[in-house]
Amino acid sequence: MLADVTVQNQHGPTDVPVQALTLDSRQAAPGVVFFALRGAATDGHHFISNAVAQGTSVVVCEDLPAVMEPGTAYVQVPDSAEAMAHMAAAFYGHPSRSLQLIGVTGTNGKTTCATLLHKLLRELGYHAGLLSTVQNQIDEQVIPATHTTPDAIRLNELLARMVAAGCTHACMEVSSHAVVQHRTTALRFVGGIFTNLTHDHLDYHGTFDNYLKAKKGFFDSLPKTAFALTNADDKRGIVMLQNTAARRETYSLRGAATFRGKLIENAVHGLHLEVDGREVQFRLIGVFNAYNLLAVYGAAVLLGEDSSEVLTVLSGLLSAPGRFEPIVSEKTHVTGIIDYAHTPDALENVLDTIADIRQPSQQVITVVGCGGNRDGAKRPIMANLACQGSDKVVLTADNPRFEDPLAILSEMQAGVKPQDLAKVATIPDRREAIRAAVLLAGPGDIVLVAGKGHETYQEVRGVRAEFDDKKVLQEMFELLGK
Template identity: 80%
Template sequence: MTSLPLFSLLTDVVVLQQHGPTDVPITGLTLDSREAAPGMAFCALRGTATDGHKYIATAVGQGTAAIICEELPAERNPQTAYVLVPNSAAALAHMAAAFYGHPSRQLKLIGVTGTNGKTTCATLLHRLLRELGYHTGLLSTVQNQIDEEVIPATHTTPDAIRLNALLARMVAAGCTHACMEVSSHAVAQHRVTGLHFTGGIFTNLTHDHLDYHGTFDNYLKAKKGFFDALPKTAFALTNADDKRGPVMLQNSAARRETYSLRGSATFRARLIGNEVHGLHLEIDGQEVQFRLIGVFNAYNLLAVYGAAVLLGEDSTEVLTILSGLTTAPGRFEPIVSKAQRVTGIVDYAHTPDALENVLQTIQEIRQPSQQLITVVGCGGNRDAAKRPVMANLAARLSNQVILTADNPRFEDPLDILAQMQGGVTPADAPKVQTVPDRREAIRRAVQLAGPDDIVLVAGKGHETYQEVKGVKSPFDDKAVLAEIFSELHK
């Protein structure tokens, strides 16, 4: 069991006051008072749902060795160390990095941030590096991986303790590289504070997570904060075609690099073809056929290519490997019913921009005779402003639309659907119907589809559950679609 003196974990922490023993041995860190035990350091975090300071007495009662807090309790146990800090979350991140031996310093760690494309970019870069022969870790929305070992993911970016623990496991397993998604929540909540990144990638910035950040400006600042913190030894690779791309680099000390499909940039690509069988691109003067579909994936591929070259890899070898890679699970993932020649597409698109990208991509590759039937919903207890926008997009860019439940969480799904219906214009209303039950909605879409038609099931992608009133029940869009194909298309 690892045991380090408290003072050794506070090297990078801003300490305002300290009471009690400083050399007390620490055997573990926790932000959950229920896990508090002798030898542990409990960090009292101020969260959105509760304030960890309320549980300091509980942690002390369970024998916790040290308390890290932003407000000292009136009564203090003389056997317990109390450390007053300006920000408990930042302190926890620095302590976690120190406790696990600063694993990020022993890896070439690449972070990917942006509204859309994080999972695809991180996954593609992970697969590419492994094909190049490196032992590589992955931290993503879909799953975490240490080489081939798969570890279920609960958050896009884990908390600082679990994050450093996973990075330490990667180092112990012999990994030299790691690719991770960096969410705006992770930056705002200091989960990635104290990590040493070799490089950062910015994909794009659109409307999302305003339920948490409050304003778009706060959301932008959270993303930008990741690049502001990059060291001068790192590279910062940004999408020059996104109007917020240059903003990300404004205060970054890192080496500034860009990628573009439309103008001058460090890494440039030209779209030659976008067909149902894949993309045809010219990248830095080399023509390559890729298996991924859609202009949004052209950006993802170019970002990954640029990052690999900035890591020192051979450009031709990188393009050769990328040409054979497929998309991340639940990202424009096709399922074909051969009996009726109906193509199903499952995609995680849960923001207006992502949905529009997917719908426009299908419009670009489909034949005039092919109908597009879209099944879409919006999650509960999240940004409500995007609901009518997403329904409007689906109705405008599809032949038929079925609005349904996504993860309603603690909201009434009928209320969510009513807000979505508010975005449907009178002209589009005849082709839109509402089926609250998601399985029945997918069934209805398949029933409406004729030979060669396309059924898009959007919103949940890789998720294997549906969350209702705090309960997660098994539900996998891909599996459900395959079952209904099998049942109806015998």
């Protein structure tokens, strides 16, 4: 297990049988390797003594403790997270080497691209796995997801389960956090997809440049046997390819590219695109989905699939849950749209899509909030964008986490221009905010509930309470006779 790990110091026997790996000292036991990781909130080194007290066989750490028990092996490494990635891959038999593993990174579109590619591969007859923000899947078996990209131990375990189940392919989202924290280190990818890069996660990365470097780091690590497929229409798209050893491929709706698309129509019934010279009608809506479809098409062709068959299958697929997901009231034909848009760019894309498909008589009522303990700079921008693209706006709580919801809303209100004040209501309670939006809607109007998408909870002061935007919106349609 230490073959690919840089070991600085070693104390105690390391030729011990290993039964499990953990980064949680509470799960430490004989036969278990404990990794002391430095996190944003806690430092695993503080829990080494706890793990040893529970009988852990091996401790992997960056700083050796002052007192080392003779019955425990201590392995000092430059980076515990990187060592964990290599050891986890080895422990589970390097499962990524037995799969056609494709990673999708970018600010928006990761979930949709990974989900569509997974659906496409399964429709083409392959056994395939999925690792996404919404859910993980081993063929048809659904496994709840807790992170966009799981930690290296969980990640390799899931990939190993896919191999054991007979999967030949796996599609996964690769978050910027995952790259920086070495979660994907030691995995072998056959391809990577870049969607776009906009304002997000600056609370973690500090600067936009650091965020860009994190995304680019994924492509820098791809082997020469892989493909790197990037969005040529995004101003950072080509930057992603600058240092990669992989084959450089592009997709575009505007200019020359390996995979060329042209938007013919964006309507309520779907997208009409020309893809590499062939006209295709898709069920998905919105220019942002045109890019997602083009990325998935390109990736499938680069995997060796027949382009005509790929387009035929893609034309019948729907997106991931909570991604521009419509709900229509049978009585008044009010259209509700649930979307995960939680960045300025994503919200603008959704509102632009609604503007393209709405009728002149339809009002757009938008419910939107911003998460707590996250990048605060986008809060006034989100409120301003909501006002620009909507007839009425209800500002509300998203996942406040450990922040005061009223303080978050105050920062959002700062982005509302004087001329827009009359069309904005602020209702901290998200259920009441959705109720108010439905009451404001007349027959045929559009209610956009943005920010949480597929999530089925609301996180307030460390507690996750059940909350599903889709269920609440449906409930309000029925309750209010809409």
